[in-house]
Amino acid sequence: MAENVKVAVRVRPFNAREKSRNASIIIDMSGQTTEITDPENPKAEPRKFAFDHSYWSHDGFNEREDGYLEPAGAKYDDQQKVFEDLGKGVLDNAWKGYNCSLFAYGQTGSGKSYSMVGYGVNKGIVPLACEDLFRGISAKRESAVKDEEYQVTLSMLEIYNEQVRDLLNLKTLQKGGLKVRQHPTKGFYVESQSNWPVDSYDEINNKINEGTRNRTVASTNMNATSSRAHTIVAVSFVQKSSNEAGQNMTKTSVINLVDLAGSERAESTGATGDRLKEGSAINQSLSSLGNCIKALADISQGKKKVVVPFRDSVLTKLLQNALGGNSKTVMIAALSPADINYEETLSTLRFADRAKAIKTSAIVNES
Numbered sequence: 002m003a004e005n006v007k008v009a010v011r012v013r014p015f016n017a018r019e020k021s022r023n024a025s026i027i028i029d030m031s032g033q034t035t036e037i038t039d040p041e042n043p044k045a046e047p048r049k050f051a052f053d054h055s056y057w058s059h060d061g062f063n064e065r066e067d068g069y070l071e072p073a074g075a076k077y078d079d080q081q082k083v084f085e086d087l088g089k090g091v092l093d094n095a096w097k098g099y100n101c102s103l104f105a106y107g108q109t110g111s112g113k114s115y116s117m118v119g120y121g122v123n124k125g126i127v128p129l130a131c132e133d134l135f136r137g138i139s140a141k142r143e144s145a146v147k148d149e150e151y152q153v154t155l156s157m158l159e160i161y162n163e164q165v166r167d168l169l170n171l172k173t174l175q176k177g178g179l180k181v182r183q184h185p186t187k188g189f190y191v192e193s194q195s196n197w198p199v200d201s202y203d204e205i206n207n208k209i210n211e212g213t214r215n216r217t218v219a220s221t222n223m224n225a226t227s228s229r230a231h232t233i234v235a236v237s238f239v240q241k242s243s244n245e246a247g248q249n250m251t252k253t254s255v256i257n258l259v260d261l262a263g264s265e266r267a268e269s270t271g272a273t274g275d276r277l278k279e280g281s282a283i284n285q286s287l288s289s290l291g292n293c294i295k296a297l298a299d300i301s302q303g304k305k306k307v308v309v310p311f312r313d314s315v316l317t318k319l320l321q322n323a324l325g326g327n328s329k330t331v332m333i334a335a336l337s338p339a340d341i342n343y344e345e346t347l348s349t350l351r352f353a354d355r356a357k358a359i360k361t362s363a364i365v366n367e368s
């Protein structure tokens with residue numbers, strides 16, 4: 002059955018730049034409603050949006066001795082809360098044999114990586130989900146149900162200037178772009194992409210850290226170590242068992258975890274030269290993503306004869322299933338709370354609002 006893409010928004014604390022410029026807060030959240038005020042027009046009615054989840058991570062937290070940011074009152078949503086809502090749901094679906102996709106959208110420095118991967122003890126959805134997955138597998142193994150087998154494999158890709166790089170294969174990484182091919186039934190895939198079997202949380206975590214170190218990073222005014230690339234972590238989960246009649250059953254799920262490059266326009270990062278070229282390639286890729294999302298939203302609202310331009314960029318080819326096919330999909334839109342980022346934040350909210358309308362039809366992958 003077709004189901005809407007689930008959309009969450011999350012607002013982070015002020016960063017140093019916003020504080021030094023005495024920024025004021027223009028986002029307000031209550032329940033599922035997120036409001037944004039135009040700082041040039043503070044008396045005007047704020048724009049209202051409704052999402053599946055609105056996470057307030059701006060203030061109301063305590064920094065624990067180990068550095069973990071925990072709620073000091075009822076208002077603050079910490080990493081655990083976001084994981085409980087979004088990560089747990091993804092895992093439940095993976096156990097059932099659905100493909101799942103979770104992607105983070107927003108301008109550079111808005112908190113995409115914080116939510117997806119996290120920093121230090123403030124682990125994000127990816128490590129928390131990996132921990133939970135292997136905890137679940139251990140429990141199943143210990144409960145000693147006979148003839149059950151669990152296999153997890155990992156791959157990690159980066160899309161940088163419309164080139165695909167395998168972050169876990171140094172040989173092809175140095176050679177540069179890998180080819181994206183189309184399978185007659187399964188859709189687009191990356192040729193000679195490496196796939197690594199992993200059998201514990203430590204193994205998968207080490208592998209993800211290795212891939213993270215191999216990413217292309219460059220500095221812009223917005224964020225010193227911001228990635229100018231899209232990163233896709235894909236976890237494949239295979240469950241083998243036999244049913245009461247003694248037949249072998251295999252359930253497969255691919256979990257795609259996507260940390261998108263910053264959605265800002267090139268001008269606002271002060272980019273020049275090479276950085277600007279990267280900026281425009283990122284915009285090309287993200288603008289095709291925007292076009293696909295618009296087309297998919299139109300189709301979901303009953304519009305006929307709409308062509309979804311998946312072929313327009315590498316990113317949209319690889320996200321085709323996540324957006325319009327066999328996948329249960331969640332998007333988290335990361336927001337700056339500050340007046341100085343009004344235009345970008347409003348554009349992120351509009352993007353997230355369109356994504357809400359999209360429907361995907363996930364099926365259980367069982368054979």
Ligand code: ADP
Pocket residue numbers: 011012013014016058070107108109110111112113114115116120224227228263335
């Ligand atoms: P992005 O990946 O979108 O470029 P980051 O996730 O790296 O941005 O976040 C930028 C900075 O803001 C980081 O220093 C991060 O620790 C901080 N930050 C982001 N989101 C939160 C949050 N929810 N709570 C606390 N700090 C956050």
Ligand code: MG
Pocket residue numbers: 113114115227228260
């Ligand atoms: Mg990031």
